[in-house]
Amino acid sequence: MARHLITSAIPYINGIKHLGNLVGSQLPADLFARYQRARGNEVMFLCATDEHGTPAELAAAKAGKPVAEYCAEMHDVQARIAEGFRLSFDHFGRSSSVQNQKLTQHFAGRLADEGLIREVSETQMYSNADGRFLPDRYIEGTCPNCGFESARGDQCDNCTKQLDPAELINPYSTISGSTDLEARETKHLHLRQSEMREKLADWIDSKHDWPVLTTSIAKKWLNDGDGLQDRGITRDLDWGVPVMKGDEPWPGMEGKVFYVWFDAPIEYIAASQEWVDAGKGDNWERWWRTDKGADDVTYTQFMGKDNVPFHTLSFPVTIFGSGEPWKLVDYIKSFNYLNYDGGQFSTSRGRGVFMDQALEILPSDYWRWWLLSHAPESSDSEFTWEQFQGSVNKDLADVLGNFVSRVTKFCRSKFSEAVPEGAEYGEDELKLIEELTTRVRAYEDHMAKMEVRKSAQELRAIWVAGNEYLQTVAPWSTFKTDPDKAAIQIRLALNLIPFYAVLSAPFIPDASTSLLESLNAQDAEWPDDVATTLSKLQPGHAFTVPEVTFRKITDDERDEWQAQFAGSRD
């Protein structure tokens, strides 16, 4: 039995994510986790909310709540929505957990001991009115180069000149609008990533089977310009992991916290500690420490392309640099962006469908199927309502749903609500089993390689094969002359339903469950041998004709939703 550690990029706490975020990490990770479990492998599937940083503080202030309270509430909201989409995390943690604080401080201490951290003094803008240092992008002013009045502290959007906040004329805080700013000296810790350049480059070069998207982004950061740069890993904020060297105070770093991108990936590990502390398991180290049983673990990370640099470079620096035997990622599956109806999803403009809204309109299976079967694997892809409607209606309602319907209703009307007796298999039956065997093996192969779209395509072909078979043998006409033969045809067709349910479960778990219930076949297993699986339901086995498994989306609904989600979420 193989062991799979699977993590999805952790969504930022600030607000509800859109469908593009979902399909870029959590959903394909869930598909893979469900598949591996279905194959009898041991799985640890982790995710969390990423809670630190300035945006969380600002969002909390806007909501009029203390940031800790705000994060706790938003974590629950995101956890509930994740459940709604049937994301089967073993644990959905929080980067603000005590476990992550301690572990982050531990890693920082180790890195310092290994000589990979240096202290740097720099000048940053402090806002007296806001009572805080301001990140560059929260400062605006007049561009010294072109006179543009809303130039950002890091760059002028008008003339694209790269700026330092101190250069701006009449700078002001975009948080409060205050012009009461002053440059202050402050000390920060930098992670000496450049020291690790060679090691990282060798490691990336050894990954021949990783998606091009993953390796090309990593190589770009390794080789561009002067190569991989050192990176500040601390901030002058209140909300975050306090800077400590392991258990010890860090002289000169009082009142500072680690940068959100330093502690966020460490939460992958901390989440498994939270999992133990929540009483869901008793040994997290066998997943993460190669000296304590994790050497046989296969670790796969899922993420959108914007997260690739942190997972291919920064986090590995933390792992390598610690000098401790932590489990390093084996495979990084990255995704491009999903666009919405001719443009981008936009959180600020409320353009596109957000996770909570999606569930209000339709059950999660409908979204899971479309999103996964159109996952942006090799290039950016596009959501359109026409495509969504077509895919749901044709694939789910017509090909799969209607198959179940025609078979069960035919059986009920010609025989009874139980599997009929019937004769022996003929040529058509053997041919079907042979085709399905080939297709199931191909499906397994695609799923194991995380080829999401190809998997969906193969699964659909498996559904179609059932309709083809029925069309060929036509039990409705066979029945008139040879009821026994019609009975064996229908018996096989009935057996296809739990077979489909098991194979489809990673994509559409709810429909799968309800089909198994209707067919009274909750114990159905993965079809290692197709012929055996398809004779599981014996003559006399009672079932009930299921309700409509998937309903269709009407043209009116499609038009209504298209208008509803075109912009400006309230």
Next chain:
RNA sequence: GGCGCGGUAGCUCAGUUGGUUAGAGCGAUCGACUCAUAAUCGAUAGGUCGGGAGUUCAAGUCUCCCCCACGCCA
């Protein structure tokens, strides 16, 4: 400005290390069937693979130039 990913049938997308008449699903047209959620199955039509030049016996697939879209960075 630099870099990155792309530009393949009306639409959404596949096309391994260059190799026979460029593929899938949807949509369209025609036909078959009538058990079923006006469902299903089959067939057909539709592409000078962004443009140009080059390498090669052979290029959607490699090289160079250009155009377009998107993204990232400073």
